[in-house]
Amino acid sequence: MSSASEVNNNKIDKSLNKANLIGPFIPFIQQLTRLLVLLFMVTTLLFFMLRLAGDPALVLAGNDASPEQLAAIRAQYGLDKPLLIQYFNYMLNLLQGDFGRSLASGEPAMGKVLTMLPATLLIAGLAMLISILIAIPLGAWLGFKPERPDRRAVSGIIFVFQGVPGFVTALIFIQVFAVNLRLLPSLGMEWGTIEYINLFSNLSIPIPIPSKTWILPSCSLAWFLMPSLTRVVAANTSEAMREDYIRTARAGGASGKSVLWRHALPNALLGAAALIGTQFAFLMGGAVITETIFAWPGIGWLLIESTQTLDFPVVQALAFCIAILVFIVNAITELSFQFLDPRLRSKGN
Amino acid sequence: MSNVKLPVFAGLVGDFGSKNFNWDKIRQVANPEIVVAFTLFAILTFIAVFGQFIQTHDPMQGDLLKRFTPPGSEGYFLGSDHLGRDLWSRMVDGLQWSMACAMTANLLNLFIGSTLGLLAAEKPGMLRIIINQLVYTLQSFPGLVILICVVVVVGQGFTTLVMTLGLLSWVVYMRVVYAEASSLFQREYVQAARLAGVSRWSIMFGHVLPGVRASLFVIFAFHFAGLLIAESALSFLGLGAPLGVPTWGNMLAESRQYMIRAPWMLIVPAGAIVTAVVTMNLVGDGIASLSRKKGRSIDV
Numbered sequence: 022m023s024s025a026s027e028v029n030n031n032k033i034d035k036s037l038n039k040a041n042l043i044g045p046f047i048p049f050i051q052q053l054t055r056l057l058v059l060l061f062m063v064t065t066l067l068f069f070m071l072r073l074a075g076d077p078a079l080v081l082a083g084n085d086a087s088p089e090q091l092a093a094i095r096a097q098y099g100l101d102k103p104l105l106i107q108y109f110n111y112m113l114n115l116l117q118g119d120f121g122r123s124l125a126s127g128e129p130a131m132g133k134v135l136t137m138l139p140a141t142l143l144i145a146g147l148a149m150l151i152s153i154l155i156a157i158p159l160g161a162w163l164g165f166k167p168e169r170p171d172r173r174a175v176s177g178i179i180f181v182f183q184g185v186p187g188f189v190t191a192l193i194f195i196q197v198f199a200v201n202l203r204l205l206p207s208l209g210m211e212w213g214t215i216e217y218i219n220l221f222s223n224l225s226i227p228i229p230i231p232s233k234t235w236i237l238p239s240c241s242l243a244w245f246l247m248p249s250l251t252r253v254v255a256a257n258t259s260e261a262m263r264e265d266y267i268r269t270a271r272a273g274g275a276s277g278k279s280v281l282w283r284h285a286l287p288n289a290l291l292g293a294a295a296l297i298g299t300q301f302a303f304l305m306g307g308a309v310i311t312e313t314i315f316a317w318p319g320i321g322w323l324l325i326e327s328t329q330t331l332d333f334p335v336v337q338a339l340a341f342c343i344a345i346l347v348f349i350v351n352a353i354t355e356l357s358f359q360f361l362d363p364r365l366r367s368k369g370n
Numbered sequence: 371m372s373n374v375k376l377p378v379f380a381g382l383v384g385d386f387g388s389k390n391f392n393w394d395k396i397r398q399v400a401n402p403e404i405v406v407a408f409t410l411f412a413i414l415t416f417i418a419v420f421g422q423f424i425q426t427h428d429p430m431q432g433d434l435l436k437r438f439t440p441p442g443s444e445g446y447f448l449g450s451d452h453l454g455r456d457l458w459s460r461m462v463d464g465l466q467w468s469m470a471c472a473m474t475a476n477l478l479n480l481f482i483g484s485t486l487g488l489l490a491a492e493k494p495g496m497l498r499i500i501i502n503q504l505v506y507t508l509q510s511f512p513g514l515v516i517l518i519c520v521v522v523v524v525g526q527g528f529t530t531l532v533m534t535l536g537l538l539s540w541v542v543y544m545r546v547v548y549a550e551a552s553s554l555f556q557r558e559y560v561q562a563a564r565l566a567g568v569s570r571w572s573i574m575f576g577h578v579l580p581g582v583r584a585s586l587f588v589i590f591a592f593h594f595a596g597l598l599i600a601e602s603a604l605s606f607l608g609l610g611a612p613l614g615v616p617t618w619g620n621m622l623a624e625s626r627q628y629m630i631r632a633p634w635m636l637i638v639p640a641g642a643i644v645t646a647v648v649t650m651n652l653v654g655d656g657i658a659s660l661s662r663k664k665g666r667s668i669d670v
Binding site: 195 | 503510512515518519520599607622626629648652655
C-alpha cells in the first residue's frame, strides 16, 4: 500500500496543507458541506413526500368540513398556491430559521421538537450509561478466558439476548415488573421547574424530576444495547490477549488481572468506543418504539404522533433536528478517537 | 473481512448441486453451533412453506366462547386470544408473512446494494459522489425513522411494506460491496478481462461480484434478522401490516390490552420473533465461521 512514490506524495500534500491556512479545516469543511447537502435533500424529499401523503387542510378541518371551510384553511396556511411556490416559500422561511407552525397545536414546530429533546437525551444517556456499566466488566470477564465453559454459557445467553428486539424487551419488562410483580410504574415522565427570578426576568427552567418511571424505559433500552456492546468488548479483549505485548507483559511477571485491566482492556475499549458512538447516534432518532410504549415524551414519540396526524412542519423540524444531532454525535465520536488512540495522535492530523 | 477465506466456503456453496458434493468437507467444518443454526432454519422454513397443513384452526376464525384459553387446554396448544382465535395458527401465519416480507425485501436490498456498490467502486467520478451522498443521507437517520416517514406516506399492505424496506435499507450491502470491490477492481485479473474486451457489466457482475460472495452470504443472514425486526416493529406501531392480518407485530400490539388477563398473548409472538431472529443470527454466524478460520465466530 505504501510505495515510495506514495510516501513522497503524502509528504508533498502535507507541506502544501501546512502552507495553506485552510488546510487543517478541509475535512471539517467537507463534512459541513455534506451535512448541508444532506439537510437540503432531506427537507426537499420530505416536503414533496408529505404533500403526497394527504391534504393537510383535511386533517386540520376534520372530515366533515364544508368546502368553504377547507378553502378558508387552505388560504390561511398558503396551501392554495401551486406546490412549487409553496416549496420556495417554505425554503425561504427555513433559511430564516422559521420551520412553520405545528398544524395540530399552532406552536412553532422547532420549538415543539426542542421541548421534547431533553427527555430523549435523558433516556438515551441513562440507557447508554447502564449499558456501558454492565457491558465493559462483563465483556472483559468473557474475553479474558473465552474458552472456559462458564464463559461459553454466558456468551451463549448474550447471543440470544442480542436477538431480542427492543420493543419485545420493553413489553416483557412491563409484563414482569409492572403487571406481575407490580414493582414499577410503566408510564410517563414528570417535569418540575426551577424558578429563576432576578430583577429583570422571571425564568422557569424545566428539569426532570427523578422518579421510578425512569427505571423501566432506561433499563429496557439498556437491555437492548448491552449485548452487542458486550460481545464487541469480549471479542476485542480476547483478541488483545493473544497479542505479543501481552505475552511480553506476562513474561515480565505481570499477573493475569493486571494484564487484563492495564493492557488488554484499554485496547478493547477503542473498538467499543466506535460502537458506543454508533449506538448513541441511533438513539438520537429517539428510541421510537420504546418511547411510544412507555409514553415517554421524547422525539421518538413525537415522530409517531406527528406522522400519524400529517403534521408536516413538525416532521420536517424533527428530521432536521435528528440529522444534526446524528452529525454532532458522529463528529464527537471521531474527535474522541483522536484522544483515545495514540496512533492517530502521533500522526498529527 | 477483506481477505475472506474463500476456498472452504466457496467449495461448500459452489458444489452444492453437483455430484462431487463432499460430505467429509462438511463434517470437518460443521461445529455444533452450525448444526443447530441450520436445523432451526430448516424447521422455520418447513413451517413457513407447509404452514397450511400444520395449522390446527383457521387463524382468522374466532370462537367467542373460548376467549383467553390458556395454552395447552381445549385444543389450543398455545392458547387463544381475545377473540378466541388460535394463537398457534396465527403464529404460523405471522411466520409466513414475516419470512416472505423479509426475504423479498432482502433480495431487493441485495440487488440494489451490490449494484450501487459496484458502480461506486468501479471508478471515481460523479456517479461515486452521488451514490456516496445517497448512502450518507440514508445513514444519517436511524433506519426506523426513515421507514416510519415513508410508510406513513405510502400506506399499509404487503407490497408497500416490502417495497419500502427493499428500497431503503440496502446501505449495509452497498458499503461492504464498495469496500471489497474497490480493491478487487485493481487486481490483475480484472485488468486482464478489461484488456480482453469483456464488457463493463460483465466485469462487474461476472468477475468482481463473485469475489464478494462470501461476505454477501453473511450479510444476507444478519440483514434478514434485521428486516424481521423492522417489519414486526412497523406492524406493532400499526404502520406495516393492515389491522387484523395475523402478523407478529399486530399480535404484540393486540396483546398490550390484555396483559393481566392473558400473558401468553404476549409471550407467543415475542417468543416467535426472538426465535426467528436468533436463528438468523446463528446462521449468519455459522456462515461467517465457515468462510473464515474456525473458532472465531464471536466477533461478527
